[in-house]
Amino acid sequence: MSLQALWSLFQAHPGRIVNDLALFFALAGGWLLLATRRRERLALARLAAESEVAPVPLDSVEPTARMNRFFYRFGFACMALAMAVSWYSTQLGQ
Template identity: 60%
Template sequence: MSLQALWSLVVAYPQQSINTLALLFGLAGGWLLIATRLREQRAMARLVAESELETVEGDAPAMDEPTRRLNQFFNRFGYACLSLALAVSWFSTRV
């Protein structure tokens, strides 16, 4: 599809184009949150398998600091993407 034909679709249907952008942000944010959650679960399973539950009862083995900070960043970025998707979708109803 040529760029001119694609642009004509954007001009003809602006609300749908903006909603498509919101959907893209929503999918990216949701995927990032799911992938981060799986990362956290795998890291905890690896820590438990390595330590063989030598911790005191009630204490879970802690992740190392860089992994925890990276997961925290990905969670924040994922929620920011979902918030942006909500804002863009809301904006598309006002156009």
């Protein structure tokens, strides 16, 4: 599809195209939050299994927690961006 056809589609339905972008951000942010939650649960289960065998050093836990916090923040930022873009798409029709 050429760039001119995409531009004419945007001009014909600007709110829909921008709302599709908001949907993309919401799906990406939601998937990131779910994947981070799953990874966090798996890490906790692995730590619980390892702690039964031998004590777990705290220096191996902190980088994982820091990475999880980053992905949670990024996921919530994507969700907030999706909400802002969706709100903006409703203002395009007026």
